[in-house]
Every structure is written in C-alpha cells, then in structure tokens.
Amino acid sequence: MMENSSTNDLAKIVKISLMNKSGEIFDEFNIRSGSNLWVFLRKRGVPIGAACSGVGVCGACNVKIIQMKSESLSIQNNFEKETLQKNNKAQNERLACLTRVFQDITLQAEYW
Ligand code: FES
Numbered sequence: 001m002m003e004n005s006s007t008n009d010l011a012k013i014v015k016i017s018l019m020n021k022s023g024e025i026f027d028e029f030n031i032r033s034g035s036n037l038w039v040f041l042r043k044r045g046v047p048i049g050a051a052c053s054g055v056g057v058c059g060a061c062n063v064k065i066i067q068m069k070s071e072s073l074s075i076q077n078n079f080e081k082e083t084l085q086k087n088n089k090a091q092n093e094r095l096a097c098l099t100r101v102f103q104d105i106t107l108q109a110e111y112w
Contacts, residue, residue, distance in 0.1 A: 006067055017106040018046060026112070031101065038097035039065070047111060054097035056080060060089025061096040067106035074100040 012033035020026045027054025031040045038061050041048040056079060065073070073094065080098045084091055 012102075014072075014101055015104045016040070016101065017067075017104070018112060019106055019108040020112045021108070021110075025106070027093050034100050036097070037094075037099045037101050037107075041096055048096055048109065050097075052097075056083055056095055056098045059083050059089050059095065061091045062087075062093045063096050063107045063109050064090075064093050065105060065107050067104075070102045072101065072103040072105050074098075074102070 013030045014033050016029055016031060016037070018027040026044065027044070029040070029044055030062050038048060038050075039053050042050070049062070051060040052058035054061070057083065062084065076094065077098070080095050081091065083089075083095060083098075084093060
C-alpha cells in the first residue's frame with residue numbers, strides 16, 4: 001500500500017538544536033515534522049519571547065536560524081516580515097510562533 005507524502009511528512013521526526021552565544025549546542029530535542037517551533041520551545045522550557053502569546057505581533061520570539069536545509073521551515077509570509085520590520089528585527093530571522101519546522105534545524109536566540 002502506498003502512503004501519500006503528507007502522511008509521511010507528518011510521521012517524520014525532526015531534530016531541533018539550540019545554540020548559545022558561544023556557538024555551543026546546549027540542547028537538542030525532537031519534534032514531529034510540521035510542528036510549530038514556538039509551542040515546542042515553550043514545552044521544552046526554553047526561554048522564548050511571548051509578549052503577544054504567540055499571535056505574531058510583538059516580535060519578541062525572533063530566532064536566528066544557524067543551519068537548515070532549503071525546505072526546513074514554513075515560508076515566511078508578509079505578516080511575519082512586517083512584524084520583524086516593525087520591531088526592528090533582522091529580516092533573515094524568524095518568528096518562532098509563526099514558523100513550522102519540516103527538517104532538522106539549528107537556531108539561536110539573543111538571550112541564550
Ligand atoms: S510571541 Fe509575539 S511575535 Fe511571536
């Protein structure tokens with residue numbers, strides 16, 4: 001029996017690696033492919049900005065992606081770009097609350 005690709009994607013597990021300011025990996029954990037990054041950083045107990053409770057308007061949950069493959073993350077939409085811009089965040093950063101992860105990534109936040 002053939003499974004469709006979306007079923008396969010949902011069953012896939014991806015690894016999240018967290019890097020501190022010194023460039024060392026200080027934590028790694030697995031989540032299901034397609035999961036919301038912010039939700040699982042919070043579940044893991046990692047400090048992550050949350051001023052707007054994850055609705056994408058405060059810009060506090062910005063993270064820098066250190067390593068990823070081309071299709072590791074959900075596409076950055078205009079709303080996310082605007083929030084980053086309004087909150088003076090770099091355009092190449094991502095808002096964890098608006099980002100879904102599909103492949104292994106390494107990321108850093110300014111306060112880790
Ligand atoms: S928690 Fe506010 S933008 Fe992500």
